Amino acid sequence: MIPEPLSRVVSLLSRLPGVGEKSAQRFALFFAFAGPGLAAELGRALCQLHELVEPCSRCNNLAERSSEGPTVCEICRDTRRDDALLCVVAKVQDLFAIERSGAMRGRYYVLGKLLSPLDGIGPDELPLQALSDRVRGGVREVIIATPPSVDGEATALFIARELSALGAQVSRIASGVPHGGDLEFADQVTLGRAIDGRRSVDVP
Amino acid sequence: MIPEPLSRVVSLLSRLPGVGEKSAQRFALFFAFAGPGLAAELGRALCQLHELVEPCSRCNNLAERSSEGPTVCEICRDTRRDDALLCVVAKVQDLFAIERSGAMRGRYYVLGKLLSPLDGIGPDELPLQALSDRVRGGVREVIIATPPSVDGEATALFIARELSALGAQVSRIASGVPHGGDLEFADQVTLGRAIDGRRSVDVP
Numbered sequence: 001m002i003p004e005p006l007s008r009v010v011s012l013l014s015r016l017p018g019v020g021e022k023s024a025q026r027f028a029l030f031f032a033f034a035g036p037g038l039a040a041e042l043g044r045a046l047c048q049l050h051e052l053v054e055p056c057s058r059c060n061n062l063a064e065r066s067s068e069g070p071t072v073c074e075i076c077r078d079t080r081r082d083d084a085l086l087c088v089v090a091k092v093q094d095l096f097a098i099e100r101s102g103a104m105r106g107r108y109y110v111l112g113k114l115l116s117p118l119d120g121i122g123p124d125e126l127p128l129q130a131l132s133d134r135v136r137g138g139v140r141e142v143i144i145a146t147p148p149s150v151d152g153e154a155t156a157l158f159i160a161r162e163l164s165a166l167g168a169q170v171s172r173i174a175s176g177v178p179h180g181g182d183l184e185f186a187d188q189v190t191l192g193r194a195i196d197g198r199r200s201v202d203v204p
Numbered sequence: 205m206i207p208e209p210l211s212r213v214v215s216l217l218s219r220l221p222g223v224g225e226k227s228a229q230r231f232a233l234f235f236a237f238a239g240p241g242l243a244a245e246l247g248r249a250l251c252q253l254h255e256l257v258e259p260c261s262r263c264n265n266l267a268e269r270s271s272e273g274p275t276v277c278e279i280c281r282d283t284r285r286d287d288a289l290l291c292v293v294a295k296v297q298d299l300f301a302i303e304r305s306g307a308m309r310g311r312y313y314v315l316g317k318l319l320s321p322l323d324g325i326g327p328d329e330l331p332l333q334a335l336s337d338r339v340r341g342g343v344r345e346v347i348i349a350t351p352p353s354v355d356g357e358a359t360a361l362f363i364a365r366e367l368s369a370l371g372a373q374v375s376r377i378a379s380g381v382p383h384g385g386d387l388e389f390a391d392q393v394t395l396g397r398a399i400d401g402r403r404s405v406d407v408p
Contacts, residue, residue: 001278001303003268005249005256012246015238016231027220029297032266034219036254042216045209046247050240052209062236064207074205093233099205 006032058134060110060127062092075099075108082106084140088131088159090114090147098145106143109134114151115158126155128162141169148175148193210236262338264314264331266296279303279312286310288344292335292363294318294351302349310347313338318355319362330359332366345373352379352397 002010006028014024031039056063056073063073075081075095085106089095090113098104109131113121135142142163146152160170176194177186186194206214210232218228235243260267260277267277279285279299289310293299294317302308313335317325339346346367350356364374380398381390390398 001300003257003266003277005253005268006266009246009249009253012242012249015242017234018227018230023222025300026222026297029266030221031250031253032257033296038216038219039250039253042213043247043250043253045213045216046235046243046250049209049213049235049243049247053207053236062207062210062233064209073207092237093230096205096229 055110059108060092060112061095061108084138085143086134086139086141087143087145089145090152090155094145094147104143106141111146111155114146114149115155116151123158126158128159131159132162132166135163135166135168139168141171143171143173145173259314263312264296264316265299265312288342289347290338290343290345291347291349293349294356294359298349298351308347310345315350315359318350318353318359320355327362330362332363335363336366336370339367339370339372343372345375347375347377349377 002025009028009031010021010024013019013027014021016024019027031042052065053062054065054071055061056076057070058072058076061073061075063071065071082105085104086109087095087098087104087106088109088111089098090111092110095108095110098108111126111131113125115121115123115126142159144156144159146156146159156172160172164170174197175190176197177183177190183191206229213232213235214225214228217223217231218225220228223231235246256269257266258269258275259265260280261274262276262280265277265279267275269275286309289308290313291299291302291308291310292313292315293302294315296314299312299314302312315330315335317329319325319327319330346363348360348363350360350363360376364376368374378401379394380401381387381394387395
């Protein structure tokens, strides 16, 4: 019923995370009726995306591809950041989230994956060599900001053990009840962590 | 923080209906990490979309552009359909929805807009001339399937008046409690319509 060039767009859009057949059709029809400008502009931007953007050679964050020498992202180029403080994250989205918080003034390292026995990702798949080289190059403290999931915790523990042996101070981000969250609706594990990770209150 | 070629994709994707900044970023990063294949394929499909697809010259449904003569959609080409039964809808999405129901064996006409004084769309903006010509060409019954909203009802009434004058039998789709819906949670207008539109039950 849907013309073939349009149904091709629908089937490609439905591969996006959280986008089903119906949303994909809604998006495709929006492109069809929004005039040729939007579809063509996004089309060109998508065709060029992988030519213009690639992972940073130092931290794996996404960066504009450099024509001269290795690609280095904006954060790695920023001279005002603390080279001795390194935050290890699972994926680029997590780096963006931490940057939005404004709480991290050091550098990052994006692992790109987590230990996951079920998905066949073992210690050999982690970029541990590159991370170790980075830490040896003058990092004082490593903050492990992998997610507080089973895979994230396992990865944090594994990395912490390897990096501590290099003499770096290794810390893990806190896990507990989120800001504005309701204790009544927090799950048991989160509450357990909030209690375990309690901090003494200094009364002035 | 996000490299420019990627943030361009984010800003274009965020124009899609129901897609905010955060979802657009999620989609863009998915394209960046899914390998170059998906982005390039969708990119090409979007660039070609408006070259390959245009409204049907008879009913305004979307169709593959014809290289010889005017573009005619699959439904208008289908010889098994009843030429004397015409269903008038507001937009192509509504045509797709009615087709999925399998309840319509006639032809369609897509208005593309509804009367909307607030948006400055008056009777002159509706494609009434083309619709009248279509009805004069041998249509026995017109089913008006504009949505049961204020604009949809106003448009239905206006079209019904114009087309009745041409001698066609004009009907309006039923409005009431949807199948599987709960009377308890139906709004007053819907329940009022369900009562007004009641049909006698024939006991066999």
